[in-house]
Amino acid sequence: MSKKAPSTENKTSSSGDPSRLAPSKGHNLLKLELLKRIDLFKFLPEETQKDLVEKSSELVLEKDDILLKEGEQDEEINFYVILSGHLLIYKGDTFRKRIAILGSGEYLGEMTLVDAQAHSASAVALDESILMVIPQDLFEKHIASDHGALLEMVKVFSHRMRSDLDVMAGDMQKVSNFTHDMRNCLVPLGYADVYLAKAVDILKGTDPRHKKREGWDMVEKSFNTMISVRKNLITLIDQSLACVKKTKSEYVKAEAQVLPLIQETVDEISCHKVLKKKNLVVQENADLKSAHFNFLDIKRVLQNLLINAGYATENDGIIEITITEGKCGNQINVKDNGTGIPLHIQPILLRENFTNKPDGNGFGLMSCREIIEDFHLGKIWFESELNCGTTFHFTIPHFDPAVKPPGIKAR
Numbered sequence: 001m002s003k004k005a006p007s008t009e010n011k012t013s014s015s016g017d018p019s020r021l022a023p024s025k026g027h028n029l030l031k032l033e034l035l036k037r038i039d040l041f042k043f044l045p046e047e048t049q050k051d052l053v054e055k056s057s058e059l060v061l062e063k064d065d066i067l068l069k070e071g072e073q074d075e076e077i078n079f080y081v082i083l084s085g086h087l088l089i090y091k092g093d094t095f096r097k098r099i100a101i102l103g104s105g106e107y108l109g110e111m112t113l114v115d116a117q118a119h120s121a122s123a124v125a126l127d128e129s130i131l132m133v134i135p136q137d138l139f140e141k142h143i144a145s146d147h148g149a150l151l152e153m154v155k156v157f158s159h160r161m162r163s164d165l166d167v168m169a170g171d172m173q174k175v176s177n178f179t180h181d182m183r184n185c186l187v188p189l190g191y192a193d194v195y196l197a198k199a200v201d202i203l204k205g206t207d208p209r210h211k212k213r214e215g216w217d218m219v220e221k222s223f224n225t226m227i228s229v230r231k232n233l234i235t236l237i238d239q240s241l242a243c244v245k246k247t248k249s250e251y252v253k254a255e256a257q258v259l260p261l262i263q264e265t266v267d268e269i270s271c272h273k274v275l276k277k278k279n280l281v282v283q284e285n286a287d288l289k290s291a292h293f294n295f296l297d298i299k300r301v302l303q304n305l306l307i308n309a310g311y312a313t314e315n316d317g318i319i320e321i322t323i324t325e326g327k328c329g330n331q332i333n334v335k336d337n338g339t340g341i342p343l344h345i346q347p348i349l350l351r352e353n354f355t356n357k358p359d360g361n362g363f364g365l366m367s368c369r370e371i372i373e374d375f376h377l378g379k380i381w382f383e384s385e386l387n388c389g390t391t392f393h394f395t396i397p398h399f400d401p402a403v404k405p406p407g408i409k410a411r
């Protein structure tokens with residue numbers, strides 16, 4: 001951790017505290033060599049490069065000193081070249097999502113130099129690091145006022161943008177290939193459907209040539225579960241492929257009672273490894289009006305909340321699902337008597353990917369938030385007390401003809 005309050009102290013280290021900004025003494029040849037290798041500066045005349053080196057200063061960071069803080073704007077804007085040491089570039093505050101580790105010859109601060117916006121990520125020293133500091137006025141003197149130099153810089157940024165886009169497109173293609181082939185993997189289940197349907201008929205005695213056999217109802221239930229899981233998976237895979245292809249599709253909602261969906265979901269998900277030994281209780285409520293929702297997506301929300309509750313609760317713990325009638329719609333509450341959520345994590349849940357599970361992804365709650373708030377125009381929130389438990393609440397509005405659906409959007 002940083003020695004003091006992270007951002008402000010060290011922001012001054014880069015832009016205000018003179019004790020930390022020593023005038024450059026020596027190493028000028030080394031600095032010049034570094035500058036010549038930096039894409040943003042290598043096109044400059046040697047005289048200009050020398051001037052940048054001579055007029056720059058040095059900044060020494062100790063391990064854990066924070067140089068830049070995500071979301072903050074510095075009063076003085078600088079460009080930094082790392083002369084020695086390493087800086088971690090990360091997003092997030094309490095939990096750092098690593099973006100890159102930069103070392104000698106690499107640089108940072110160039111985006112802020114151009115757009116003067118708040119930093120898009122934070123930077124912290126991983127060990128004692130020495131940086132060359134080029135202040136904005138020096139940069140402007142040599143680059144921003146020189147059309148040729150500016151054009152070269154635009155070329156560097158545009159090249160970088162193209163290669164970032166290529167990497168993103170490549171990653172997206174890989175994910176799409178997996179998703180696409182998953183659909184093919186589901187094809188054999190179509191055969192199983194046909195055979196199982198025949199087996200159910202035989203066991204059930206529907207076909208007069210066969211006697212009704214004990215256990216037919218269990219086979220039929222498994223058969224129905226398999227069909228519905230296959231259908232749901234194909235729907236999700238198709239939505240995922242449509243999202244990649246940017247095909248617009250209507251977000252389908254229907255007017256229905258939410259209780260049967262809750263009961264069905266609880267029934268299906270109770271075999272999950274973290275729920276098998278928990279008591280899942282659904283409180284019925286006879287006074288509920290119907291709500292307007294996408295059946296599969298609300299099932300996904302419930303699955304995520306129930307699995308999370310299962311992870312947080314001890315064996316024999318209680319997970320209770322209640323539905324109340326609000327002014328605008330149904331309110332569903334998933335309450336557990338588990339570990340509770342530590343205070344420092346609470347502000348980031350539902351807003352950022354976060355997980356504290358070795359096998360977790362931190363996607364579940366983000367998916368719930370999108371489904372409830374973006375696609376149903378409802379709300380999702382939670383209350384939690386350490387060692388007592390957590391309750392997640394979400395609302396599904398009633399059908400209101402005056403409210404435009406979230407739209408026909410590519411998902």
Ligand SMILES: Nc1ncnc2c1ncn2[C@@H]1O[C@H](COP(=O)(O)OP(=O)(O)OP(=O)(O)O)[C@@H](O)[C@H]1O
Nearest residue numbers: 308309312340354355356360361362363364365390
């Ligand atoms: N009911 C709960 N009790 C305690 N902590 C919870 C509860 N629900 C969520 N959390 C915390 O929120 C974090 C984020 O949950 P989320 O569902 O987004 O991701 P995850 O469960 O870690 O992984 P996955 O993407 O596989 O669902 C969890 O790792 C856990 O720390």
Ligand SMILES: [Mg+2]
Nearest residue numbers: 304308364365
């Ligand atoms: Mg989860």
